[in-house]
Amino acid sequence: MSASETGSAAQRLAGQVAVITGTGSGIGRAMAVLFTRQGAAVAAVDLDADRLENLAQQIEAEGGRLATVRVDVTRSEDCKTTVHRVLEDLGRLDILCNNAGIIQRPRCWRSAKRTGITTWL
Ligand SMILES: NC(=O)c1ccc[n+]([C@@H]2O[C@H](COP(=O)([O-])OP(=O)(O)OC[C@H]3O[C@@H](n4cnc5c(N)ncnc54)[C@H](O)[C@@H]3O)[C@@H](O)[C@H]2O)c1
Secondary structure (H helix, E strand, C coil), rough: CCHHCCCCCCCCCCCEEEHHHHHHHHHHHHHHHHHHHCCEEEEECCCCCHHHHHHHHHHHHHCEEEEECCCCCCCCHHHHHHHHHHHHHHCCCEEECCCCCCCCCHHHHHHHHCCHHHHCC
């Protein structure tokens, strides 16, 4: 892995706080690792506590800053709780990666709309 990928060069996200949903696996987990390597503090959101713990151990070993939030993003109250916890624990919120989702053809686009930006406000 190159220096810029590991974050040892310029850290493009230094000082930023990112909420990333679905960080227990796949794309969300990869984003959480990349963002922390680029200097962001990440709030890692997922349903699965074991996966979050595994991610937290990796990020801690790398010296990154990560807070885990075990919630269900299909629940509006859980999204609001997440925002409150992020502001309390990490002090600000700059980036939202609304990654967690369920492909449920033919209703996939309706599901995506249901967890749009207004869900988080
Ligand atoms: N991987 C692909 O090829 C692909 C293609 C098109 C779209 N996508 C979309 O990209 C996103 C990520 O895909 P992936 O392959 O990395 O998924 P994945 O299944 O590897 O990981 C999804 C993560 O989201 C978590 N999650 C699921 N529902 C949740 C909920 N309600 N609340 C909180 N966390 C929840 C799961 O626990 C899991 O850790 C999904 O929205 C998926 O639909 C993926």
